Amino acid sequence: QSVLTQPPSASGTPGQRVTISCSGSSSNIGSNYVFWYQQLPRTAPKLLIYRNNQRPSGVPDRFSGSKSGTSASLAISGLRSEDEADYFCASWDGSLVFGGGTTLTVL
Amino acid sequence: QVQLVESGGGVVQPGRSLRLSCAASGFTFSSYAMHWVRQAPGKGLEWVALISYDGNSYYYTHSVRGRFTISRDNSKNTLFLQMNTLRPEDTAVYYCAREDIVVGITATAYGMDVWGQGTTVTVFS
Numbered sequence: 001q002s003v004l005t006q007p008p009s010a011s012g013t014p015g016q017r018v019t020i021s022c023s024g025s026s027s028n029i030g031s032n033y034v035f036w037y038q039q040l041p042r043t044a045p046k047l048l049i050y051r052n053n054q055r056p057s058g059v060p061d062r063f064s065g066s067k068s069g070t071s072a073s074l075a076i077s078g079l080r081s082e083d084e085a086d087y088f089c090a091s092w093d094g095s096l097v098f099g100g101g102t103t104l105t106v107l
Numbered sequence: 108q109v110q111l112v113e114s115g116g117g118v119v120q121p122g123r124s125l126r127l128s129c130a131a132s133g134f135t136f137s138s139y140a141m142h143w144v145r146q147a148p149g150k151g152l153e154w155v156a157l158i159s160y161d162g163n164s165y166y167y168t169h170s171v172r173g174r175f176t177i178s179r180d181n182s183k184n185t186l187f188l189q190m191n192t193l194r195p196e197d198t199a200v201y202y203c204a205r206e207d208i209v210v211g212i213t214a215t216a217y218g219m220d221v222w223g224q225g226t227t228v229t230v231f232s
Contacts, residue, residue, distance in 0.1 A: 002151065035218040037152070044202055044225055045144075045152060050218035088152050092213040095168055096142075096154035 003028060004089050004099035011105040017077045020102045022089030024070050032092040034072040036065055039086040039101075048087070049074060081106045109133035109221050111203050116226030123193055123230075129186040129203030129223055137161070137181040140208045142219055143188050145199035145228075155201070156188065159210035166210070171197075193230045200225040 005023040012018040022034065036049035047056055049065035052072065064075045072091075076083055084106045089099040115127040129141070143155040156177040158165045165177050176189040186203050204219035 032213050033216055035216075037219075039152075044222040045204075045219075046222070047218045047220045050220075051216070056218075056220060086151075090152075090154075090218075092216065095166060096157070098152045098154065101151040 002100040003093055003097040004091060006087075006089060006099035006102045008100065009103050009105065011107055012076075012079045013107050014079055014081065016079045017075060018079055018104065019076075020074045020087050020089075020104070022072045022074070022099050024072075024091060024093075026070055028070075028091040028093035028097055029067065029072055030070040034065065034067050035090045036063075036074045037088045037090065039088065040082075041085070045088065076104075079106055111205065111221055111223035113201065113203055113223040113226035116201065116228045118229045118231070119193055120232050121194055121230055124189070124191045125193060125228060127188040127190065127201055127203075127226060127228070129188075131184045131186070131205070134205075134221075136179075136184040138207075139205040140210050141177075141179060141186045142204045142206060143177060143186075144202045144204055144219070144222075145197075146202070146225075147196075147199045150199075153199070157206075157210060158186070164210040190228070193228075195230050198228060198230050200227050 033051045037045040038048045039045045052067040053065045086101045088101045112130045156167045158177045174192045178187045202225045204222045207217040209215040
């Protein structure tokens with residue numbers, strides 16, 4: 001059971017906008033930054049969003065993050081087949097905690 | 108180019124030890140805190156340990172505290188994870204990752220922006 005709760009799966013068609021939620025509590029998301037990581041099949045994770053809504057250089061602006069209270073969301077617009085991956089949210093809560101991950105399928 | 112390369116994984120029996128290494132190149136290793144993160148087969152990510160840029164501060168997840176030791180040698184640009192008294196539930200791919208963070212002050216975190224390719228640890232009898 002992960003400290004941060006994500007839906008196990010999400011899906012969309014090419015060009016569509018998809019959002020992935022991450023629910024926490026006052027001790028983690030409510031008082032700390034949220035980070036998002038993308039893990040393509042059989043590869044290491046990659047930082048996608050840091051400090052709730054900041055994109056590292058090289059990450060397309062199709063990816064955006066937001067946070068409100070004890071929840072956060074990752075939005076992917078203009079969905080592409082190469083976005084098919086696992087997505088993990090993370091935040092600090094004494095230790096670093098991850099969500100259980102969401103597998104995104106592009107139909 | 109900026110790179111992290113893990114090594115040292117393998118198959119071991121429960122109760123035995125293993126030492127993982129993570130060789131850094133392409134950046135000033137001594138300026139960054141370093142993490143170990145693991146992923147059990149078919150499961151999500153689990154944070155394991157964090158060490159400050161100078162090696163003087165470190166944190167562990169509860170399940171490995173007292174069994175695992177994170178350390179670094181900045182003169183050799185290398186991060187280590189000494190794993191003792193291994194259990195079957197420690198079976199996972201172990202990744203090292205860097206972060207620009209002042210350990211202990213989460214408001215300074217910038218996220219783990221460089222990851223290694225992972226090394227596999229299998230614990231079974």
